[in-house]
Each structure stands twice: as C-alpha cells, then as structure tokens.
Amino acid sequence: MNVISLFPPPGTTIDGWSVVRELGNGGFAVVYLVEKHGLRCALKLARHRDSSGDDKQTHARTLRELSALLLLDHPNIVKHRGYGYSEQGNVYLALEYVDGWTLAEWAERKHPTVQEVLHVFDKISAALSYMHGRGVLHRDLKLSNVLIRKSDGEPVIIDFSCASYSLAEELTDWGLPPGTDRFRAPEQFTWLREHKAEQRAKYAFQVADEIFAVGAMLYELLTDPRPTEVQARVTLNSTVMKPPPARALNVRVPEALNDLVDCILSREPARRPVDTEALRRELGELLAYSSAEYLSPVHPPSEQRPLEPPDQVMPEVANPRLPVSPTRSGRERWGLAAGLAALIALTVAGSFLLSRGEPTESGAQTVVGVSRPQIPPHSAPLTSTAPAMSPPSPPPMTLTGLATAVPKEGSTVKTPPSPESPLQGRPSRGRTKAAAAADCATMTLVAALAAGCPSAQIRPEAFTCPAGAEEVMQEDLRWKVNQSFALTLDARHETDAYVWFTAGAEVMGVVPKGVPSAQRAVAPPGTRFYGKAYFLSDRMGRSEGPALVIRYDRVKLPGQDERPVCFVVESPSKGYEDGRVKAYNLGGGYVVDRWP
Structure with a gap:
C-alpha cells in the first residue's frame, strides 16, 4: 500500500x-x-x-x-x-516551521486594531507583489494559509500545494484550478457556467483572482469577530450581487477602508487594483491615518471571547420522541424581525435597480446601518436542479433504521435542463413564465425576492466536487459512491428535534453515537461534516413544502484535519417561512462523485 x-x-x-x-x-x-x-x-x-x-x-x-x-x-x-x-x-x-496563529486565530486572540490589520495586509501584499513578479501564483489564499508568527507578529504565507508558476505543467483535471470556493473570484463561477460543456477547457487564473482572495480575507476579519467558528456567513463571490459593505456589518470599519474593500471585491476585475503593488500602495495610504478609528480594535474584545463549542459526540439515540416545534426567546424574535427588515430594505433597492435594468453592483453599495447579526446569509451563484427526494415526513427512527432509509447503490440525483438568461438589463414586461422561472433559478435569495420570484427558492448549484475530494473519499476514507451515513444535520441544534434551516446558510453536521458498525468503521461518532443548506420549492410529489437539501463539501474525522468530500443530504420539510425550511435534524445522506 x-x-x-x-x-x-x-x-x-x-x-x-x-x-x-x-x-x-x-x-x-x-x-x-x-x-x-x-x-x-x-x-x-x-x-x-x-x-x-x-x-x-x-x-x-x-x-x-x-x-x-x-x-x-x-x-x-x-x-x-x-x-x-x-x-x-x-x-x-x-x-x-512557523510557530504562529492563523489569521483567524490571531484576530480572535490579539484583538488587533484597524491599523494593525492594515499593517499585516500591507506585508501580505508586498509578499504577493514579490511572488507575482517571479511568475508565481499562490491560488489558495485564505485565512488558514497565512500564519502570524508569535515571536515577532510577522505574517507568513504558507501552503503552496495549489501554486503555479510560468511554464508549469497543468495538473488539474477539471476546469477550475485547485483552491477554496469561498475565496474564489466570481468570474471563475461565471466562466465555469459558460464552459461547463467543454471537457478540456481550463480557467486561466489571473492576478485579479489573487487580489479578490486578499479582499475576501480582509472582509472576513473586518466583519466577523469570530472567524474561526463555523457559522452562517454572507457569500462573497455571488455573480449576481456583491456582499453588503463591510461598514454596514461593522460600524468600526473606517469609511476609506470600507471603500477599498468594496473596490477589491468588485464583480468586475477591471475595477480592482491593477496588481498587488497597486493594492499595497492603497493600503499604505490608509496606514498613514492615525485617527481614533484606526487605532481602535476592529471588534470589541468582549465579542471575541470564545463560546462553548458544540458537543463533539452526540448522545446515543434509540427511539426519539416526536419533538415540539422550537420556540424563540424575545431576543431571537427581535433578531429575526431586524433581519427581515434588512432583507426587505435590500429587496426594495434591488427591485428598483432591476426594474430600471441597472447593474446590481452599484445597488449593493446603498445598504447602510445594518449590524452584523441582522444580515441574512446570501447564497452562492446557483443553478436549477431537482434532486430525487427521500420519503415524505419521516417518523422518528433509530439510527440503525435511518441508515437504510437513504438512497441505495445505483440511486441518482437527477438534474432537469434549465435555460440560463442574463439578469441585468432585462425588461420586466412581456416575458414568459418559463423565462421568469429560469431567471429566478439562477438568482440569490435577495435578488430573487427583489425580482418578484415565487417562493424565492434556493437550489444547490450543479458543480463538480472540490479538488481532491474523489481521491480523499476513495483512497483515504474508503468511501464508496452512494454509500449512506446517518448524522445530525446541524450540530448546533438538538438532534431529536425539528429545526429551521436558512437557505444559503452554512451548517455543521456530526455523526452521533449509536450508528451501525459498518458506518463506524469509516465515519465514526464525532465525525463532522461542513456544508451549506439549500431548499427546493418543488413538491416533487412527495412533500407539502420546500424540500431541504444539504451539500457537505468538507469532513473532519476525530483527531484529523478537514478534507474535501462530496456528501449530500435530502430531507422533506415540515414547514417553510421567510426563506427558511423546517426539517428533522436527524437524517441520512450519501456519498456522490459530483454535485447533481
């Protein structure tokens, strides 16, 4: 071996x-x-x-x-x-060997000021400018691939396993280069959609892609006080809408820095800094500021205190009782109302711009004064799919029975053809229902609501598995396509309960105790699955409301690091409201070799 x-x-x-x-x-x-x-x-x-x-x-x-x-x-x-x-x-x-923290860990432990964050990114930009000048592209910049050395506070870029250089042989088997989807530039997804039928086509990674990744890292640190935690976050690379301005999520972000981040995350590569040296000059200009807002911590240190992590191992389940619908505290109800208010504000602005045929990018800049917890999560660029669903309204069951309730060998997730049509500049009158439905299927939740799409469904995107997932599943994990596993769909909620899943939000599943021995050998209790929730408004003849679909693209076995995988969960819903779907939190999924 x-x-x-x-x-x-x-x-x-x-x-x-x-x-x-x-x-x-x-x-x-x-x-x-x-x-x-x-x-x-x-x-x-x-x-x-x-x-x-x-x-x-x-x-x-x-x-x-x-x-x-x-x-x-x-x-x-x-x-x-x-x-x-x-x-x-x-x-x-x-x-x-760099003894240090990842950028995310550093932000939570050191409570850096805005100026200290800028100083780190100035150093990162200088290193990238040097790197690009020698024809090397990193291609996987993210918070975990930059370490802050404990001894002197210097940032160090690590992990060049996805890197490429001039005249290097291409080793990628599929269209996009290896990397992490959250930090990919939106033009990569646009290219993939336009060339998905061309088997030999390969995306040409550019410096503009690298600059976008730097902006995504900076956005994460400025808007999220706990970037190491698994939680719902706004999508940064939707091809339809930009994320909310950093200052809208964190009022401590200086206006000039907010404008620079907005420029770096532009949907149009030409609007970003022309290269990393230009980016460094812009960061250097901001470093010259010494006003109070630049010398204050990016986030209040009290907001960065560690929370109790979810249980690694769930309690053993024998015959779960039928759960009562979860209730919300007064604070949660106010939070939901505030989030819906923010969503409505985005909807009105987006509807106005779409009705005039103007680009949505400029509209994204009109959102102001919204605190971070009130922003509903945005989805990634999506296309229409219709997975075959599991039986309706599953009664509570034992884990042993659940493992046999998911699709068996040979089952598939089918994808009906769906036309694609541009979203911008399209008149709203005189369009057929079929054309409107096709447009809605490609929109994010906010854009779909703004355009008046019925149900504003969020559909999982037709997409190949993450780079390396197939090898990891076959050779390291010993998983087989269509192999089924039982798990708690989201470990942040009770296993024995119906819970609400927000469309487009990140979820973390965990394998509880009591799973069959066959599963225990390859996905033992405590195994964590990381992914994103979606739902389909189609009833599929099986459920009375939108069906829940969770697409897990990473797994972490106990004592091991995260690895890329392809794992899908399908579950009928028990309720739907305001972009959320309610489903039983104990479910089953299966291994796939490509997203449906």
Missing part, C-alpha cells in the same frame, strides 16, 4: 528526520513537525510515490510546490529547507 501512515509514533524517522508530531493532513500530503541536528522543520510528505499509479499526481504536485518555492525568498513567504524521499519512496519537502 502506497499511502503513508497518518500517525507514525514520535521518534519515527523519515530520511533521517525524527517525527515529533503531526501538524496536519490533506488529500495530497501529510505534514509533520520533525527534527534533525537540532533544527525543527515542517516536513510535507506526499501520499503517493511517483510509480504508484497516482492518477491525482500528488508526487508531481509536491515537486511543483518545491519548484515554486525555489523561485522565492521573501521574509513573509515560508522558506524551503530541502527535499528528499522517504524510505518508501515518497517525496517530501522540508519547510520552515
């Missing part, structure tokens, strides 16, 4: 490097903290050998990462310390 053990005991050696502990693992490599002659490094070990018949080319990817790092030598970019081969023949990289 060519896969290296994920947990070699401390003291094990890899080509003379003594393993101290594991730092992380993913679909292509495992990273260890190692020592040799008193020098500590992060050793990144490819999962496959060059001669292992590796269809995902993890060996080649590791060597390409080495090639990219050999081109770079910058204080804010992780340094290579050498490379070699393990005793089994797997290539490894020895990298500088």
Whole structure:
C-alpha cells in the first residue's frame, strides 16, 4: 500500500528526520513537525510515490510546490529547507516551521486594531507583489494559509500545494484550478457556467483572482469577530450581487477602508487594483491615518471571547420522541424581525435597480446601518436542479433504521435542463413564465425576492466536487459512491428535534453515537461534516413544502484535519417561512462523485 501512515509514533524517522508530531493532513500530503541536528522543520510528505499509479499526481504536485518555492525568498513567504524521499519512496519537502496563529486565530486572540490589520495586509501584499513578479501564483489564499508568527507578529504565507508558476505543467483535471470556493473570484463561477460543456477547457487564473482572495480575507476579519467558528456567513463571490459593505456589518470599519474593500471585491476585475503593488500602495495610504478609528480594535474584545463549542459526540439515540416545534426567546424574535427588515430594505433597492435594468453592483453599495447579526446569509451563484427526494415526513427512527432509509447503490440525483438568461438589463414586461422561472433559478435569495420570484427558492448549484475530494473519499476514507451515513444535520441544534434551516446558510453536521458498525468503521461518532443548506420549492410529489437539501463539501474525522468530500443530504420539510425550511435534524445522506 502506497499511502503513508497518518500517525507514525514520535521518534519515527523519515530520511533521517525524527517525527515529533503531526501538524496536519490533506488529500495530497501529510505534514509533520520533525527534527534533525537540532533544527525543527515542517516536513510535507506526499501520499503517493511517483510509480504508484497516482492518477491525482500528488508526487508531481509536491515537486511543483518545491519548484515554486525555489523561485522565492521573501521574509513573509515560508522558506524551503530541502527535499528528499522517504524510505518508501515518497517525496517530501522540508519547510520552515512557523510557530504562529492563523489569521483567524490571531484576530480572535490579539484583538488587533484597524491599523494593525492594515499593517499585516500591507506585508501580505508586498509578499504577493514579490511572488507575482517571479511568475508565481499562490491560488489558495485564505485565512488558514497565512500564519502570524508569535515571536515577532510577522505574517507568513504558507501552503503552496495549489501554486503555479510560468511554464508549469497543468495538473488539474477539471476546469477550475485547485483552491477554496469561498475565496474564489466570481468570474471563475461565471466562466465555469459558460464552459461547463467543454471537457478540456481550463480557467486561466489571473492576478485579479489573487487580489479578490486578499479582499475576501480582509472582509472576513473586518466583519466577523469570530472567524474561526463555523457559522452562517454572507457569500462573497455571488455573480449576481456583491456582499453588503463591510461598514454596514461593522460600524468600526473606517469609511476609506470600507471603500477599498468594496473596490477589491468588485464583480468586475477591471475595477480592482491593477496588481498587488497597486493594492499595497492603497493600503499604505490608509496606514498613514492615525485617527481614533484606526487605532481602535476592529471588534470589541468582549465579542471575541470564545463560546462553548458544540458537543463533539452526540448522545446515543434509540427511539426519539416526536419533538415540539422550537420556540424563540424575545431576543431571537427581535433578531429575526431586524433581519427581515434588512432583507426587505435590500429587496426594495434591488427591485428598483432591476426594474430600471441597472447593474446590481452599484445597488449593493446603498445598504447602510445594518449590524452584523441582522444580515441574512446570501447564497452562492446557483443553478436549477431537482434532486430525487427521500420519503415524505419521516417518523422518528433509530439510527440503525435511518441508515437504510437513504438512497441505495445505483440511486441518482437527477438534474432537469434549465435555460440560463442574463439578469441585468432585462425588461420586466412581456416575458414568459418559463423565462421568469429560469431567471429566478439562477438568482440569490435577495435578488430573487427583489425580482418578484415565487417562493424565492434556493437550489444547490450543479458543480463538480472540490479538488481532491474523489481521491480523499476513495483512497483515504474508503468511501464508496452512494454509500449512506446517518448524522445530525446541524450540530448546533438538538438532534431529536425539528429545526429551521436558512437557505444559503452554512451548517455543521456530526455523526452521533449509536450508528451501525459498518458506518463506524469509516465515519465514526464525532465525525463532522461542513456544508451549506439549500431548499427546493418543488413538491416533487412527495412533500407539502420546500424540500431541504444539504451539500457537505468538507469532513473532519476525530483527531484529523478537514478534507474535501462530496456528501449530500435530502430531507422533506415540515414547514417553510421567510426563506427558511423546517426539517428533522436527524437524517441520512450519501456519498456522490459530483454535485447533481
């Protein structure tokens, strides 16, 4: 077997490097903290050998990462310390070990001021400008791929496993380059929709994509006091509407900085800074400010105190009772009312702009004075699909029975054809119902409401699995397509209850105790699934309201790091109101090799 053990005991050696502990693992490599002659490094070990018949080319990817790092030598970019081969023949990289926090952890622990955040992003932009000048593109910039060194507070860009450089061989098997969807520029999704029928077409990643990712990271830190937590967040790369201005979600964001972030996250690449050096100059101009708002913490430190995490392991379920509909406290009711008020304000503005045929991007700038908890989550760019649904109104059942209630081998999620049509500049009169329905199917929730779409359904997008998911599921997790698992759909709510799921919101599922032994071997209790909720307004002949669909694209087994996967849950609903659907929180899903 060519896969290296994920947990070699401390003291094990890899080509003379003594393993101290594991730092992380993913679909292509495992990273260890190692020592040799008193020098500590992060050793990144490819999962496959060059001669292992590796269809995902993890060996080649590791060597390409080495090639990219050999081109770079910058204080804010992780340094290579050498490379070699393990005793089994797997290539490894020895990298500088950075003892630090991720950007998200740093923001929560250090409570940085606006000026300190700008200083970090100024350093990041300088490193990117240097990197781009040598023809290297990182292609996976995100909060977890930038560390803040504890000793001196310097940011260090890490993980070049998705990087590319001039004349590098393309190793990606599908249209978009590897990366993290949340930080992709919106033009990538537009390109994918336009070229989805072209099997050999590949998106040309640009500096503008990298700049958008920087803006997305900055937006996250400015608007979210707890960026490490799994929670519903606004979508940053919808092709229909921009996210709300940062200042609308956090009044502490200075107006000039709000305008810069708005520019970086533009739907039009030409409106962003022309390159990372230009971005650095703009950040440097803001750094010159010394007013009180720049010297104050981005978020009140009291808002960044850690919350109690959801239980890792859910209580064992035998025969769950029929739950009572959840009630809301007065504070929750006021929060819901405020959120709906904000949604209505967005709707009115969007409806006015759409009726005039003006771009929605300019309209997004009119939203002001809305505090963060009151903003309803936006959805990603969506297209129409219609999955085959599970039986209606499932009675409470044991976990053993639930595992057999999901689709079996050979079941599919079918996708009817749906025409696509542009959203902007289209007159509202004289259109057929079919054309209007097609437009609605491609809109986000707010845009659909603004355009007067019935039910304003949120549909999961037809999309390929995340990069590396197929290999991870088949070779690491030993999952099979159509294999079914039982889980609590959202661990933040009681398992034995009907709960409300907000369309487009992120959810975190967890495997409870009491699952069948066959599942326990590959998805044990405590396994967490991360994804997003959707719903379909079609009754499908099976339920009386919108059906819930959850698409999980990441999984974290106990004691391991997150990995990309494709896992779908379908459940009939028991209620629908205001962009939310109510469903039983104990459900079953199944493994797929592509999104329907």
